[in-house]
Amino acid sequence: MPLHGPGLRCRGSAVPGALPRHQTAHAALLADILDVLHGASPAAKEQSSPPPAEELSPGELRVLRYLPTNLSRPEIAGELSVSPNTVNAHIRSIYAKLRVRDRSSAVQRARELRLLAAAGRTR
Secondary structure, three states: OOOOOOOOOHHHOOOOHHHHHHOHHHHHHHHHHHHHHHHHHHHHHHOOOOOOOOOOHHHHHHOOOOOOOOOHHHHHHHHHHHOOHHHHHHHHHHHHHHHOOOOOHHHHHHHHHHOOOOOOOOO
16 A cells, blocks of 8 residues: 555555656655666766866976966966967967866866866875
């Protein structure tokens, strides 16, 4: 005899997938629970963001490390002993490979990909 609606019975005799999907805030939680029961992890969905199209070159990685700083492009060039044009080319390439449009987005994406240490960490 159903106690709480169709598909739900006392003593666990109902199949979890047979539960009705309600249009409430709990529906997402129920969907995640059902996914876990069926072997899928909700965290796996979140971690499935696409990786960069290509790996960053060593030169691009060197420039990338300076992007979280307040240094300008010419100052980064001076620190690395390269031309400002080289820094500009590397930054354009970094943005394209990380699929971002600006410096702060590049830093955020690089941190997500663990190419840069998370904010607030020290060596």
